[in-house]
Amino acid sequence: MTKPRLFSLTCAMFLLLGILAPAAAQADTPTFTVGWSVYAGWNPYFYMQKSGILKKWADKYGITIKVQRFDYAASLDSFVAKNIDACTMTNMEALDMPAAAGVDSTAIIVGDYSNGNDAVLVRNGLNFSTLPRKPIMLVQKTVSEYLLERGMVLNGQQAQLSKLHLINTSDSDIVAAFLNNKSNQAVVTWKPLVSQIVGDKSVQSIFDSSKIPGEIMDLLVVRTELLNTPNGQKFAKAITGAWYETIQQVASGQAAAIKYSAAASGDSTDSYKEQLKTTALFATPKSAVDFTTSPDLQKKMDLVRQFCFTHGLLGQGIKSVDDVAIAYPNGAIQGKKDRVRFRFNAAYMQAAQQGKL
Incomplete structure (x- = not known):
């Protein structure tokens, strides 16, 4: 083989390696998908991705996070089927969908409660x-x-x-x-x-x-089994950090944050601002932590779980409301201790509050 051809072949091999190496590295990067649906308190996930905030936080923890829009019911079905790793949902659906289906799930972000929405x-x-x-x-x-x-x-x-x-x-x-x-x-x-x-x-x-203030909460819910892995904890930290950077921009009325959050549902900025007026946003980690660790949370959740049980929404063969139990940040358990299927975890919001993410 002549030297020019050998040189060309060597260059081609290095070029190919240069292309394949990053692709292989990307394939090895833990990847997580968050499902969201149209709602004033969840539209910011669209802005989070568009703005680069999500990528910045994912890169910090060496992972990849994608956000995917669904119709609401479809997002819950996808989460229960374990096709996505996390999902925006209300406190009630967290009980009557994943928990009722036996999927142990954890709310890591309490984003707001509906206050007229x-x-x-x-x-x-x-x-x-x-x-x-x-x-x-x-x-x-x-x-x-x-x-x-x-x-x-x-x-x-x-x-x-x-x-x-x-x-x-x-x-x-x-x-x-x-x-x-x-x-x-x-x-x-x-x-x-x-x-x-x-x-x-x-x-x-x-x-x-x-x-009924505080009874309809809007959460980000993760499968507990995922949260109990090192990569799952990286995901929880990254998405929580990205969320508070994003929601603080939305709450302060930054133009781009409002524009893209409105665009997520095809709304005008004026319409979206009107929706935010009836959304009790927890724009700071402290406000979210205070709400999540308050004794009132358990009282509100008791109303919700009783409704779900009365309507047969807690799954087949459930004979008591206590058969699908809820765990709270203070260690309290509502229901049978060996039947916990839904958890409120304030640790990641507390880490955000303390600047430890």
Whole structure:
């Protein structure tokens, strides 16, 4: 072989190695996927990725984190099936989906609680006494159903709960389905969908989550088995660090943060700002930690778990509400100690508070 050809071959080999080596290294990098769905408190995950904040924190811990948008119910199904590693969900769905399915899960970020974002909307002057037997559109087995029942109970209509006629409707279809058919008289959903629906002047809100503050929490939930691995702990630290850098920009009204968080759901910045007004954001780690370690959390979760049990949402063969137990940061357990399926872990939020991430 002549020297020029040998030189060319050597260069080609080094070039190929230069291409393959980073690819191989990337393939060895632990990769995690977070599922999120459209909601004022979760749209910042879109901005987190677009801004580079997520990559910065993932790089710090030598991992890769992806965020993926889903319809809400689909995100929960994907988490239960272990197709994604973490998922945004409410406290109720954490109980009636992964926990009920036997997937031991842990909330590592308590991002906010709904303070008016979820609402019961009606046409034709309906109220809680006239709702029974009327078709009510909502995503069943979610906080929409919980909100509806809490509204009925707090308005003296508990005896009429069995007469509610619920129509299960995907969150991606519910706005058009309600607005395009005037025979639909009631709908329960969350913002930005609520904002779109009440744009129709014939629609009124008769109850919203500001009447039950702190009961509908918005969380980031991770499989506990993953959290108990070294790489899982790296993921938890990275996503928590990225979250607080992101949410502080959103809460302070930084233009790019608001713009991209609004774009995540196809909203205008004005619409998104309006949604944030009814979202009780825990913009600082301290505020989140204080809420998560408060004794009131257990009282609110007891309302939720009792609802789930009454509706048979805690899984087949569950004979007692205590068969799906909840563990809290102070070591308290609600339910049977050997049946813990859902946990609140404040450690990563506390590390953020102390500047230790």
